[in-house]
Amino acid sequence: MRRSLLLLPLMLAACGPATEPANDTTANPAVDAGNATALPDDEIADDIVADEAPAPAATASPAPLDPPAPGEPGGLDNDTAPLDESPQPEASAQGAARVVERYFGLIEAGRYARAYQLWEPGRAGMNRQAFVRSFDRYAEYHANIGAPGEIEGAAGSRYVTVPVQPYGRLKAGGRPFNMRGTVTLRRVAEVPGSTDAQRRWRIYDTDIKPRP
Template sequence: MKKIAAAVSLSLVAGCSQPASQNVTANTPVDEAPANVAAPQEAPLNPPAPGEPGGLPDDRTPISEGPIDPKSGQGAAQVVQSYFALAESGRAAEANKLWSDGAETLDLGQYKEVHANIGAPGGMEGAAGSSYVDVPVQLYGRKLDGKEFNARGTMTLRRVNDVPGSTDEQRKWHITKIELP
């Protein structure tokens, strides 16, 4: 599979003050705002809450506050969290390193703004010296055209078990795929 370059452009609109009077001349077109006028702010995003349609499951399971075993399902969920934190901050190249070699990465270039809620990981499964875990995700934000989106799916992660000959890198969780509607 071919890796798709992911680029995330976060749009942060900072408030600024305007002078009391603006110098608009007869040469200023009516449909153009003067350069010192702030762009209109977009409405805040409000994704569905857990348990609502389109939201993550509402399992009401408390999160462990102690250290997390990097080999556990919770360790896999932390990789998903790191992926989206890097992607949201515009560090797509770093984020894509969390995917397995040859896996098709998530194309975030179609979004103006993207955020993720990460759900509790499912149970680990094993096959041929590897462990797999599914982590539910809810993506929300704005597409390039400014329209809001909300999608819920699952990311699958894989790590090689502690078998002779495996490398430290292979024994870390890597994203293998994402399934979105």
């Protein structure tokens, strides 16, 4: 792992299901909410090493890419605010960013089906099988993760956006790609009748698009 200026500590191999490299016109499969059942709370853990299936075997690839630095075209914003590394409550904006880190960490470990469970049911834009297959085209997939925005509220829900910069290489010809966008997370506010599971951050949407 590397750490760049003003990014969250983890920069992990990553992929979001709404993310497509430049010049790829493949449409997303239809939503299959039936395959998006949330995991029990005790199965969504920070430990991302073990899984029910082994990760795909590593293959030889070109030298690691150097993505655009913060402030450069295609890079994350060059925010000069100091990084807050103190322990953060799960309900905080930093807690939402940790979910994004966990999501990309699961992708890095080849645990695609488990990463899929971090999406809010019905919001991933594809069923679990299509989500897993969507990673077949990549030889390398990495991401820089930026600092989260402020928490916003609406109708008993809370939302946070986290900037993400995916980059890497396609299997076809080793072509590089670079993208930038945000991942939006949602949770239910502390209202009477809400459960612990509903008050956990879940991935709600992403607007990641290819960049030059």
